[in-house]
Amino acid sequence: MKPAPFDYVAPKTIEDAIAHLNRHGSDARFLAGGQSLMPMLALRLARPTLVIDLNRIETLSHIRMQGGELCIGAMTRQGAVLDSNLVAQHAPLLQRVLREVGHPPTRARGTIGGSLAHADPAAELPVAALALQARFVIRSSAGERIVAADDFFQGMFETAIQPGELLTEIRIPSAATAGSGFEEIALRKGDFAIVSAAAWLAIAKDGTCTSARVVLGSVGPTPVRCPATEAHLIGKPVNAVAISAAAEAIPETLIESDSLNASRAYRRRIAPVLTRRALTAALKDAGKAAP
Ligand SMILES: Cc1cc2nc3c(=O)[nH]c(=O)nc-3n(C[C@H](O)[C@H](O)[C@H](O)COP(=O)(O)OP(=O)(O)OC[C@H]3O[C@@H](n4cnc5c(N)ncnc54)[C@H](O)[C@@H]3O)c2cc1C
Structure with missing residues (x-):
């Protein structure tokens, strides 16, 4: 399928891009790398009357x-x-x-x-x-x-x-001394995630966790922070046992439905596994980055 007809402008400044947007309102769409927008245009999932190309700014x-x-x-x-x-x-x-x-x-x-x-x-x-x-x-x-x-x-x-x-x-x-880890399950390398987990840990010299962030992706409409998991780690020494307990603190109810490629039950099962792996990688990374 071909895109529906649209006008095209390629402004050279941020101000001009915004001026074009103001003139056309919600009928205009910015074009960045086109890796999502171009397929949407081709499938007519998006039908802007004006495409504002940002590539010359x-x-x-x-x-x-x-x-x-x-x-x-x-x-x-x-x-x-x-x-x-x-x-x-x-x-x-x-x-x-x-x-x-x-x-x-x-x-x-x-x-x-x-x-x-x-x-x-x-x-x-x-x-x-x-x-x-x-x-x-x-x-x-x-x-x-x-x-x-x-x-x-x-x-x-x-x-x-x-x-x-x-x-x-x-x-x-900037947090050059913090450690981080990321894990995902996807159908093939380079595909969007079925479930993903990111972990970010700040560890003091004595091994105590001073700050922790754990975020799951592809479990709902937006990425989700996991405060119960983070609370398991903050203020305590982080080791394999603490990480396992923290990963198990992810609420089962976080994933409410099946996705295109995987059942709710499967995604619920792998979320703690990916979290444990991401936290383990973050702890190792924090060790490398320690002051
Ligand atoms: C084969 C293939 C595999 C892919 N695999 C993955 C994957 O595994 N994981 C993943 O995350 N992505 C994946 N993508 C998507 C890819 O990461 C896109 O680059 C990304 O989604 C959109 O970035 P873009 O620069 O191409 O934006 P575009 O496609 O140009 O724009 C996307 C949307 O954002 C809006 N927009 C762009 N820039 C701005 C701005 N500065 N301000 C306001 N609105 C803006 C546009 O108007 C449009 O609505 C894949 C794409 C392809 C083609």
Whole structure:
């Protein structure tokens, strides 16, 4: 099937992109890497009257440290994030996750902002963004606002980005000494996750966990933090026994339905297994990163 007809513009500045959006309202759609939008156009699941191509806006592509945060422009290619030394140093979880996102050709085009704005419930990057407590910089003609990861993902393919707004940057607090791990089950390498688990641990010199974040993906409309699991670890020494108990604290009720590729029972069974593996990897990583 061919896309329905649409007009096309390729502005060179953020201001122009937002002006086009304001003129066309909800009939316009941004084009980032096109790895989700182009299939949606071809299948006529999206029928915008205007496509605003963001690929010529140079100020949307960067990876830099600023004020203790790793700042990644929304149009930065997933492949560039995967290859970045700065990301390896300050947010290696992003790279662990990106190795599971699609394939080299999709990562060469697909952007970090496109995946986060798209907010597919089975996507991996939203899981990492929540585990890293990223902040989302959103621009409109009214100015700039910053949304915390806890408030960004609002439903299936739904985020805090409102009509007239553009996601411009993702900011991640640097935690070079924390450890992280990511595990997923997918039908094939590079497919969307059936269930995924990210773990992020800060461990003091005496082995006590000072902060823990555990996030499950592909278990509902948005990625989900697991406070009961985190509470099992915080303030205590972390070892294999503690990790097993923490993983078993994931509530069975978290996964309420079958997914396209797996039953609810199977997903409920693998969620604690993936969590235990992600936490074990995070503990090992924290040991490497310890001050
Ligand atoms: C074969 C294949 C396998 C894939 N496998 C996976 C996988 O395993 N895991 C996974 O997570 N993804 C996977 N993807 C999807 C891929 O990660 C996409 O790159 C991603 O979903 C969208 O990013 P994009 O830059 O291509 O955005 P686009 O497709 O261009 O845009 C996606 C949506 O986001 C909006 N948008 C884009 N940028 C902005 C912005 N800055 N501000 C506001 N709105 C914006 C667009 O208007 C559109 O609605 C796969 C894709 C393919 C083709």
